[in-house]
Amino acid sequence: MTGDGYSQTSKPSGRASWQAPVAAGPLHATVTVPGSKSLTNRELILAALADAPSRLLSPLHSDDSARMIEALRALGVGIEFVEGAGPYGDDIEVTPVWPLRGDTEVDCGQAGTVMRFVAGLGGFARGDVTLTAHESALHRPMGAMITALRDVGVDIDDGGHWALPFIVRGHGHVRGGEVTIDASASSQFVSGLLLSAPRFDVGLHLVHAGARLPSIPHIDMTVEALAHRGVHVERPGVGEWIVPAGPIRGKDVSIEPDLSNAAPFLAAAMIVGGSVSVTGWPAHSTQPGAMLTDILSLMGARVVRRGGALTVTAGAGIQGVDLDLSAAGELTPTIFALAAFADSPSTLHGIGHIRGHETDRIAALVAELRGLGGDAEELPDGIRITPRPLQGGMWHAYHDHRMATTGALIGLAVAGVEVDDIGTTAKTMPEFPQIWQRMLEGGVAEGGVSEETMRAS
Incomplete structure (x- = not known):
């Protein structure tokens, strides 16, 4: 269980x-x-893992995006705000680092995208990354994500409770490989794995084995965002994705x-x-x-x-x-x-x-x-x-x-x-x-x- x-x-x-x-x-x-919260936080993750700096044009500035920015900064990623042309605030410039910085804590607040997407990044850090959240969000499903990350080689200490808070003991890289997941509770489990997968040592072959998969458009959004950055995700069957190991392109992206x-x-x-x-x-x-x-x-x-x-x-x-x-x-x-x-x-x-x-x-x-x-x-x-x-x-x-x-x-x-x-x-x-x-x-x-x-x- x-x-x-x-x-x-x-x-x-x-x-x-x-x-x-x-x-x-x-x-x-x-x-x-x-701007879209879902796109902003996906592009922040991809920009942090890219091979060169990126700029997000007309991103969302909100509690959820602020939590993602704080999380990436805690991992050593360079993030600066520059004047934008839209009515909702600055553009965002992201300068990636590798490996990510460990011995840090990430407060996910109430942001599901932060807790599900950053958990995978913790394996790329050198040192421990502690993930926690607002008390009102500690109930949100994480067990399937923890299991899948362990299957691809991420070292996680959750005290046996399969939920936040937990510690990712980063070793600077993640093995990757084949993993089966039940993502019935959240499509963010799939997206979180796909976003990190190009940086896995051997890529990822992911299979969903649950009764159903909710919010498929959000997974399509992740696959499309990866494609725009030069990562081709194969989809050999329903609920199955193959991501090759390789670079993620740094680029300017409009949200x-x-x-x-x-x-x-x-x-x-x-x-x-x-x-x-x-x-x-x-x-x-x-x-x-x-x-x-x-x-x-x-x-x-x-x-x-x-x-x-x-x-x-x-x-x-x-x-x-x-x-x-x-x-x-x-x-x-x-x-x-x-x-x-x-x-x-x-x-x-x-x-x-x-x-x-x-x-x-x-x-x-x-x-x-x-x-x-x-x-x-x-x-x-x-x-x-x-x-x-x-x-x-x-x-x-x-x-x-x-x-x-x-x-x-x-x-x-x-x-x-x-x-x-x-x-x-x-x-x-x-x-x-x-x-x-x-x-x-x-x-x-x-x-x-x-x-x-x-x-x-």
């Missing part, structure tokens, strides 16, 4: 609540969202907007009417948020991409759906909010893995909607939502950024909704409350955050 259990949800207390603003009428706004962070803004138009446009929407993307175009259309919106922007316009109503969200579980909270206002019941399934995110999102969403008078029930692998009139009340965020934005979304149409900790949105979008308010005021909604602000947060 690896001990990969899921935590019970716990409601934080003692924070000042945020009154969710109610929309005065239909929306007419253009929104610019910051796409975070399409999942755009979801609440686009959904807002469907709930209160009007239209919302998100700028910089890519024509092609491996982000799970790219599925929004089909999902929102299915739920009754008119969705158009023109001039690099995606525009969602409300239809006659929101339609109930039966959706398999296994490939895009992170969209569940936003789709859940839409379903609460639909014209018929909805069932969201294929999302059992989101019980192991920042909180048990299935239990939390059901509990909070019921707290506002709504009707939802937990399913073994999903949620069923039956629309009914809602009332104001406290919406608990559970230290989870997507729970917080869901409360804001519901509050657009329900007076008196309070989010107990809107500040948790800083995990991936520190500017969320300001951009949300500007969206309601119409015009162009964007924001900016400095490195000094992130260091102080």
Whole structure:
């Protein structure tokens, strides 16, 4: 047994609540969202392992990316901030070192990408690397990752509890080879291994042996990021990847907007009417948020991409759906909010893995909607939502950024909704409350955050 259990949800207390603003009428706004967290943290890892310096253009500056930067700096990687052209802060220059520096500690905060991606890097250090996390994130599944890293030669001392905190006893290199993993709990296990694999002595032959593999687009994102840096990943079968040992190219990389962070803004138009446009929407993307175009259309919106922007316009109503969200579980909270206002019941399934995110999102969403008078029930692998009139009340965020934005979304149409900790949105979008308010005021909604602000947060 690896001990990969899921935590019970716990409601934080003692924070000042945020009154969710109610929309005065239909929306007419253009929104610019910051860069993708998933892409930013993958590119930071690859830049740290590259054969030459790299520059990340328009990266995300948030709690999660700050944790990754702090982790890489602790391992000796050079990271500097240089003036960028976008509205959301500086570009990032990364100067790799080899081998990485040991005898250090990495605090992963609440960032799953940091704990899963940096664990593999610890084997490249000379000396011990201690990985820990915020107390609210110590429950997140790590056992399968620990087992797989041991199988490729990483020396890990976890005290027998198969979870954070643990010590990676780095020897300056990792053997690599063939390994089988059950990544049912998180696709980040696969991505973490693939990102480090080119630096393994003999590369990696990875096989997933679990019942299912969630969030496959995130794995596609990892494979594509490696390809852009000259690493060709073979995929001989479903759930199987072969990565050759070899160099990772240093290069300049532009980071796409975070399409999942755009979801609440686009959904807002469907709930209160009007239209919302998100700028910089890519024509092609491996982000799970790219599925929004089909999902929102299915739920009754008119969705158009023109001039690099995606525009969602409300239809006659929101339609109930039966959706398999296994490939895009992170969209569940936003789709859940839409379903609460639909014209018929909805069932969201294929999302059992989101019980192991920042909180048990299935239990939390059901509990909070019921707290506002709504009707939802937990399913073994999903949620069923039956629309009914809602009332104001406290919406608990559970230290989870997507729970917080869901409360804001519901509050657009329900007076008196309070989010107990809107500040948790800083995990991936520190500017969320300001951009949300500007969206309601119409015009162009964007924001900016400095490195000094992130260091102080």
